[in-house]
Amino acid sequence: MKKKTKFFLEEIRELKHGKYRQYLEKGKDMDKRRILSLLIDMYMDFCGTSAGYRTVVYDLGEAVFDLYKEDEESEFTSDKYFNDVMHLLNPEFTEEHKKYTRYSDTPEEENYPSYCMNILEEYAANEEECATICYGLNCWLNEIKKMNCRWNKRRKKKKLIEKPNIQISVTLTPELRLEQALKQNENEIAPETVSYLTIVGRLTKADLEYIRENMCDTNTLQVLDLSNASMKCNRIQDETFSNCIGLTSIIIPNSVTEIGYYAFYGCIGLTSIIIPNSVTEIECGAFSGCTELNDITVHPDNTVYASDNGVLFNKDKTKLILYPAKRQGDYVIPASVTEFECKIFSKFTRLNGITIHPDNTVFTSENGILFNKNKTKLILYPVKRQGDYIIPDSVIEIECSAFEGCIELTSVTIPESVTKIGDNAFSGCTGLTSVVIPASVIEIGLCAFSDCTGLISVTIPDSVTEIKLGTFSGCIGLTSVVPIRFLGLEF
Numbered sequence: 001m002k003k004k005t006k007f008f009l010e011e012i013r014e015l016k017h018g019k020y021r022q023y024l025e026k027g028k029d030m031d032k033r034r035i036l037s038l039l040i041d042m043y044m045d046f047c048g049t050s051a052g053y054r055t056v057v058y059d060l061g062e063a064v065f066d067l068y069k070e071d072e073e074s075e076f077t078s079d080k081y082f083n084d085v086m087h088l089l090n091p092e093f094t095e096e097h098k099k100y101t102r103y104s105d106t107p108e109e110e111n112y113p114s115y116c117m118n119i120l121e122e123y124a125a126n127e128e129e130c131a132t133i134c135y136g137l138n139c140w141l142n143e144i145k146k147m148n149c150r151w152n153k154r155r156k157k158k159k160l161i162e163k164p165n166i167q168i169s170v171t172l173t174p175e176l177r178l179e180q181a182l183k184q185n186e187n188e189i190a191p192e193t194v195s196y197l198t199i200v201g202r203l204t205k206a207d208l209e210y211i212r213e214n215m216c217d218t219n220t221l222q223v224l225d226l227s228n229a230s231m232k233c234n235r236i237q238d239e240t241f242s243n244c245i246g247l248t249s250i251i252i253p254n255s256v257t258e259i260g261y262y263a264f265y266g267c268i269g270l271t272s273i274i275i276p277n278s279v280t281e282i283e284c285g286a287f288s289g290c291t292e293l294n295d296i297t298v299h300p301d302n303t304v305y306a307s308d309n310g311v312l313f314n315k316d317k318t319k320l321i322l323y324p325a326k327r328q329g330d331y332v333i334p335a336s337v338t339e340f341e342c343k344i345f346s347k348f349t350r351l352n353g354i355t356i357h358p359d360n361t362v363f364t365s366e367n368g369i370l371f372n373k374n375k376t377k378l379i380l381y382p383v384k385r386q387g388d389y390i391i392p393d394s395v396i397e398i399e400c401s402a403f404e405g406c407i408e409l410t411s412v413t414i415p416e417s418v419t420k421i422g423d424n425a426f427s428g429c430t431g432l433t434s435v436v437i438p439a440s441v442i443e444i445g446l447c448a449f450s451d452c453t454g455l456i457s458v459t460i461p462d463s464v465t466e467i468k469l470g471t472f473s474g475c476i477g478l479t480s481v482v483p484i485r486f487l488g489l490e491f
Helices: 002-012 020-029 032-046 051-068 082-089 095-102 109-122 127-159 178-184 205-216 484-489
Strands: 166-171 194-203 223-231 249-251 272-275 295-298 305-308 311-314 319-322 328-333 350-356 363-366 369-372 377-380 387-390 409-413 434-436 457-459 480-482
Touching: 020 127, 032 051, 032 082, 032 127, 051 082, 051 109, 051 127, 082 095, 109 127, 166 178, 178 194, 178 205, 194 205, 249 272, 295 311, 350 369
Parallel strands: 166 194, 194 223, 223 249, 272 295, 328 350, 387 409, 434 457, 457 480
Antiparallel strands: 295 305, 305 311, 311 319, 350 363, 363 369, 369 377
């Protein structure tokens, strides 16, 4: 983390031609409610366009909001979440905007300053907005440092524990919270020694944070049984168990109706999950990054969701929602499927190819690659496919995230038929070294080639009239862009 922090500091010195400190000081003097309102304005502008930029601005807002709650003059209590009060901080924020908090593409931490630089150069209209971004970035950096300090403390504790294998059950009451319950045990149990925890009663935000910081961050908690527990609003909040890498099993209580955005993100030990009959909403990214997830089971009485051979669908199986990341080989998409949820096939998947049931009227596949029925849209290229690929001449549009995370793709030939390259289309294709975009292409989407770290040269034709923010962000090896007039739009 020290290396990352150093990188952050070096990067931000270059923000807006070295004026970071000037804007930061101005931001410190601004009304914090005003800063939050401006960040929400920016967030709304990115709704429906750039998931990456939207996520960065949201995270800056969340960091500022967490600090604002500590202010004596703040009207918000410590248990409030940023996404719950955005409409109060900015009256123009609507339910339509709120739905986008579920659909995000979180950039790597080290890329946040680059994203902020792009926003300052291409978006910020005045000094007040520049100050808002710089102050938000500063708050976010401080949060990262705090998290790093907590992590180091947990890691030191972990070294003292050789075999954490305690199994314990606790019953919570309004007067007795989890931390006190463990301390009141006759042996005063240290939380980092618990591997199997059963909880009965109502969990508060403080209880969940205690589990996260003292059991998940130490990677010692393996099984969490919440079958007889309940949660506020019957919802597993956003990122509640994200990056709990030691967790191998969790029993979700039957009272839960919603599983929040990125709720189990990065739980790389989780092998299976059972969705109870009470759940009516699973937000996008809830199980992203669960690289060992092999099976999803939905209770047969659930009225909204269903599972088939461990794959998650809506009830009538017209929408494919999530394909488990550990599944290997090929997959046959049923005839009933007419649409896909966002990021159904995780970039960590071991999927080699996709086959469409012959009776499907909406999609087709060729050599394991997913297209719409008439092959004018390339929808998904299997992540584990190796080598070169020539896109068929019938393709007009390369869909969003079509090649995202295909690290073993070494070369791609884009035909003259293609007119649009979608958002994140080739994001994270680290094996690509050069790309020639044909003269037929008019539009290149947001972050289309972001984080292609092996990319050295790109040829862009004069036909391209629109290159959106972050198209080549994170392309650290890029040395040649033709024509040069596009250079200012890349980073």
